[in-house]
Amino acid sequence: MNTFYPFTKIISTLLFTTALLTINSVAQAQVITKEAEDGTLTDVTKATSIAGYSGSGYVYMADKGSLKITITAPTKAYYNLVIAVNTSMGGKSQDLYVNNSKFSTLIFPANNSFFNFNAGNILLQAGDNTIEIVKNWGWMYFDKFTFTVVPPHDYSTTVSSLINPNADQKTKDVYSFLRSNYGSKIISGQTDYWSQLIAISGKSPVLRAFDMQNYSPHNPWHNDWSSWDDGTVQNAIDWYNSTNDKGIVSFQWHWFSPSGGQLQTSIFMADKTTFDVSKVSNTASQEYTDIVRDIDAIAVQLKRLQTAGVPVLWRPLHEAGGAWFWWGAKGSASCLALYDLMYDRLTNHHGLNNLIWVWSTPEADWYPGNSKVDILGYDSYPGAYSYGSQKSVFDQLFSIVDGKKLIALTENGPIPDIDKCIEEDAMWCYFSSWVDLVNTQNTTQHIVDVYAHSAVTSLDEVADFSTEVQFNSNATKQLLVYPNPSTNEVYVSFTSTNNNLETLQVFNELGELMYAKNNISGNVSEHINISDFPNGIYFIQSNSTNTKFLVVR
Numbered sequence: 001m002n003t004f005y006p007f008t009k010i011i012s013t014l015l016f017t018t019a020l021l022t023i024n025s026v027a028q029a030q031v032i033t034k035e036a037e038d039g040t041l042t043d044v045t046k047a048t049s050i051a052g053y054s055g056s057g058y059v060y061m062a063d064k065g066s067l068k069i070t071i072t073a074p075t076k077a078y079y080n081l082v083i084a085v086n087t088s089m090g091g092k093s094q095d096l097y098v099n100n101s102k103f104s105t106l107i108f109p110a111n112n113s114f115f116n117f118n119a120g121n122i123l124l125q126a127g128d129n130t131i132e133i134v135k136n137w138g139w140m141y142f143d144k145f146t147f148t149v150v151p152p153h154d155y156s157t158t159v160s161s162l163i164n165p166n167a168d169q170k171t172k173d174v175y176s177f178l179r180s181n182y183g184s185k186i187i188s189g190q191t192d193y194w195s196q197l198i199a200i201s202g203k204s205p206v207l208r209a210f211d212m213q214n215y216s217p218h219n220p221w222h223n224d225w226s227s228w229d230d231g232t233v234q235n236a237i238d239w240y241n242s243t244n245d246k247g248i249v250s251f252q253w254h255w256f257s258p259s260g261g262q263l264q265t266s267i268f269m270a271d272k273t274t275f276d277v278s279k280v281s282n283t284a285s286q287e288y289t290d291i292v293r294d295i296d297a298i299a300v301q302l303k304r305l306q307t308a309g310v311p312v313l314w315r316p317l318h319e320a321g322g323a324w325f326w327w328g329a330k331g332s333a334s335c336l337a338l339y340d341l342m343y344d345r346l347t348n349h350h351g352l353n354n355l356i357w358v359w360s361t362p363e364a365d366w367y368p369g370n371s372k373v374d375i376l377g378y379d380s381y382p383g384a385y386s387y388g389s390q391k392s393v394f395d396q397l398f399s400i401v402d403g404k405k406l407i408a409l410t411e412n413g414p415i416p417d418i419d420k421c422i423e424e425d426a427m428w429c430y431f432s433s434w435v436d437l438v439n440t441q442n443t444t445q446h447i448v449d450v451y452a453h454s455a456v457t458s459l460d461e462v463a464d465f466s467t468e469v470q471f472n473s474n475a476t477k478q479l480l481v482y483p484n485p486s487t488n489e490v491y492v493s494f495t496s497t498n499n500n501l502e503t504l505q506v507f508n509e510l511g512e513l514m515y516a517k518n519n520i521s522g523n524v525s526e527h528i529n530i531s532d533f534p535n536g537i538y539f540i541q542s543n544s545t546n547t548k549f550l551v552v553r
Contacts, residue, residue: 030149032071032079036142039069050086050141052114058086058143061094061135067142068097068132073124078425080150081119081131081392084143088112092140095382096392097132098122103424104392105136105382107362114143120395121150123424152425155183157403162374168353171311174248175356175374177462178429182406185457186418187430188450189250190438191411197438201451203458207313209250209432210236213268216256217297218290220263233301237308246462249305250313250358250432252410253298257326258290270329278330280338295342299350306354314355315410316342319379321363332366339368360410362393364400375429376401377410384441387417394426408432413441418453488531492540507539514538 035055037046043065048057059067073079083106091110096103096119106119122131124147133142158179162172181187189207190197198204214221214228222228236249254268257275261267267275279287305312320328320335328335339359346352359368360377367376376397380390390409397407409416409431415438421427438447450456492504504526506515515528530538 032073032147034069034071034145034147036067036069036144039067042066042068047141050088050114052086053143054084055144058114058141060141061133061138063138064135065138066132066134068130069145071124071129071131071145071147073126073129073147076126077124078121078150078152079124079147080121082116082146082148083119083133084114084146085117086111086114086141086143088141089139092137094136094138094140095134097130097134099125099129100132102382102386102388104388104390104394106133106392107396108140109363109365114141116146118396118399120392121152121425122147122391153183153398153427154403155427158182158406159370159404163357163372164347164353164355166347166353167355168306168311170245170309171354171356174311178375178406181457182429183427185455186421186428187248187457188459189248189430189432191432192435193433193438196436197433197447200439200444200447201458202448203451203460206246206457206459206462207248207250207430207432208236208239209252211252211254212298212301213254213256215298215301216253217294218256218258218261218267220256220261220265220267223263225263227297233304237305237310240308240310243459245309247459248313248430249310250315251302252315252318255294255316255325255327258287258294268325270324270326273326275326276330277327277338278334280334280341291338291341292345295345296350299346299352302346302352302355303350306352311354311356313358313375314346315358315360315377318360318377318410321361321366328361328366332363335366336368339372343372358408358410360408362396362400364396367400370401370404373401373405375406375408375410377408379411380409380416381411381413381434381437384414385443385446386414387420387442387446389416389420389424389426391420391424391426394428413437415442415446415450417446418450418455422455488529490528490530492526492528505541507541508533508536 036059037055037057039059041059044059044061044067046057047060050058061067085108087108087110092108094106094108096106103122104120106117108117131145160179162175178187187207188203188205189209190205191209194208210232212232214230214232217227218225219227236251240247240249257267257273260275261273265272267273276287279285280291282288302312302314317327317335317339319325321332323329327338343357346355356374357372358375358377359373360379362378367373378390378393378397380393382388382390394407401407406429408429411434412431413434415431415433416426416428433442451458504517505513506528508514514533517526
C-alpha cells in the first residue's frame with residue numbers, strides 16, 4: 001500500500017524513530033573528551049606511575065569503587081564511547097551506568113599498556129549526562145573518555161547466504177526468516193523450563209535450545225564412560241514437528257572432554273579434566289583421535305535431525321574466551337583450530353547441510369571470521385533483575401562482524417528491557433533464556449511484558465518458513481534517515497516488508513514531489529542529494545514505510 005502519512009500519523013506507526021541531529025550544532029562538538037582523573041572518584045585513586053597516559057594522570061580502580069564523569073551533549077544523538085584504559089592485570093569486566101541507570105557490562109581484554117577500548121554507542125540526551133564506571137571485577141586503570149557522534153546501526157547489511165553453500169532449502173529459509181526481522185523484531189527463545197515459561201508468559205517462544213552433552217562418548221555420568229542417549233534429539237524432533245515446522249531448534253554442546261577427568265564430575269570444565277586441546281593440530285596424537293571420535297558421534301545425532309528435516313542453530317565451543325571450558329583453556333589458536341576441524345568434519349566429511357553455525361564468545365581475537373560464522377552471540381548474565389540492553393556488548397559484536405552477521409543473545413539470565421533495546425539501538429536477533437533463571441532472575445511481570453511487546457515475536461506469530469519469512473505482514477521495518485536535520489545529502493536505508501520492488505519518493509509540506517526513484521530492490525539504501533531543497537520539512541514515502549526529515553541551512 002502506498003499511502004502518504006501526516007507527521008502525527010508517522011510517529012504513531014513507526015516502530016523506530018531517528019534521533020534528530022542539528023548538524024550545525026554537532027559540527028561544533030563532533031568529539032567530546034573528558035579525562036578520568038577530572039571526574040567524581042569514589043574509592044578509587046589518581047596515579048601517574050604508569051607511562052602513556054594523557055592529561056594529569058589516570059585513575060586506578062582496585063577491588064571497589066566507581067568513576068563518574070559528566071558530559072554535556074549539544075543535542076540528543078548517538079555517541080560512540082572510547083575509553084583509554086590499561087589492563088596489565090589481565091582482562092576484566094566492569095559495569096557502565098548512563099544517567100544513573102545500568103547500561104551494560106564492559107568486557108576489557110588484557111593489555112600491558114594504555115589502549116583505546118571501544119565501549120559502543122550510547123544515546124545521550126541534550127544537556128548534561130552522567131557516565132559512570134562501577135567496579136565489577138575491578139583491578140584496572142582508566143585514562144580518558146572520548147565521545148564521537150555516530151549514526152544508528154544499519155541492520156540491512158547482513159550477508160544473504162549461509163557459510164555452507166550447500167545448505168538445504170529449509171535451513172536457508174530459517175536464516176532468511178532471521179534476517180528479514182533483524183533490527184525490527186526480537187525472536188523469543190528458551191532452553192529448558194519450557195512448559196513453566198509458557199505458563200508464566202502465556203505464549204510459546206519461537207526458539208528452543210537443547211544440549212548434546214550426554215551424547216559425548218566420554219560421559220562421566222556412566223560408570224563405564226559410555227555415551228547416553230537421554231532422548232534429547234528425539235525430543236527436539238518431536239517438538240519441531242509439533243510446531244508444524246515453525247519453531248527454531250538450537251543445540252549447544254557441553255562437550256565432556258574426550259579423555260581425562262573423574263567419574264561423576266562435569267569434565268567439560270577446564271579444572272575438571274587434564275585433556276589438552278592444544279594437541280588438536282597434531283594428527284598423530286591420541287587427543288586428535290579422540291576429538292574426531294567425539295565429533296563423529298555427534299554427527300550421528302545431527303544426521304538424525306537432518307533426516308527428520310530439522311534445521312539446527314548449531315552452537316559449539318561456546319564461551320571459549322572465558323577459558324573455563326576445556327576447549328578454551330589453551331588459548332584462542334587451539335580453540336579456533338578445533339572449530340575449523342569440527343566444521344570440516346561435519347560439513348565436508350559427514351555432509352551435514354542443516355546447520356546454521358553460531359559462535360558465542362565476545363572477544364575479537366577469538367572470532368573465527370565472517371567466512372566461518374553465520375551468527376555471533378553473547379551469553380549474558382548481568383545479575384538478577386538487571387534488564388539493561390547490553391548495548392556496549394552488542395556494539396562490540398556488531399563491530400567485530402562489521403555489520404555483516406546477525407547478533408544474538410545466545411544465553412541470558414535477565415531478559416533485556418525491549419524498550420531499551422529499541423531506544424538504545426541494540427536489537428538482538430533473538431534471546432534464549434537459560435533454564436529456570438528465566439524465573440529466578442526476571443519478575444513475572446517483566447516476563448509477561450516482554451512476551452506481550454510488539455517487538456517480540458512468539459510462536460503464534462510465525463508463518464510457514466517455506467512460503468513466508470515474516471512474522472507479521474503489518475510489522476514496520478526500521479527506517480534510517482541520516483543526518484536529520486541535513487544540509488546537502490540525506491542517507492535513507494530500510495528493508496522492505498514485502499518482496500516487491502520499492503518506489504522511494506520525497507514530498508515537501510505542500511505535497512509537491514521533490515524526488516522519486518522507482519523499482520528499487522527490497523533492501524533500500526539510497527543517498528539523496530538535497531542541496532537544492534529550500535529549508536523546511538520533507539516527507540519520505542515508500543511502499544513500506546514513511547517518515548520526515550528536516551533541511552536546514
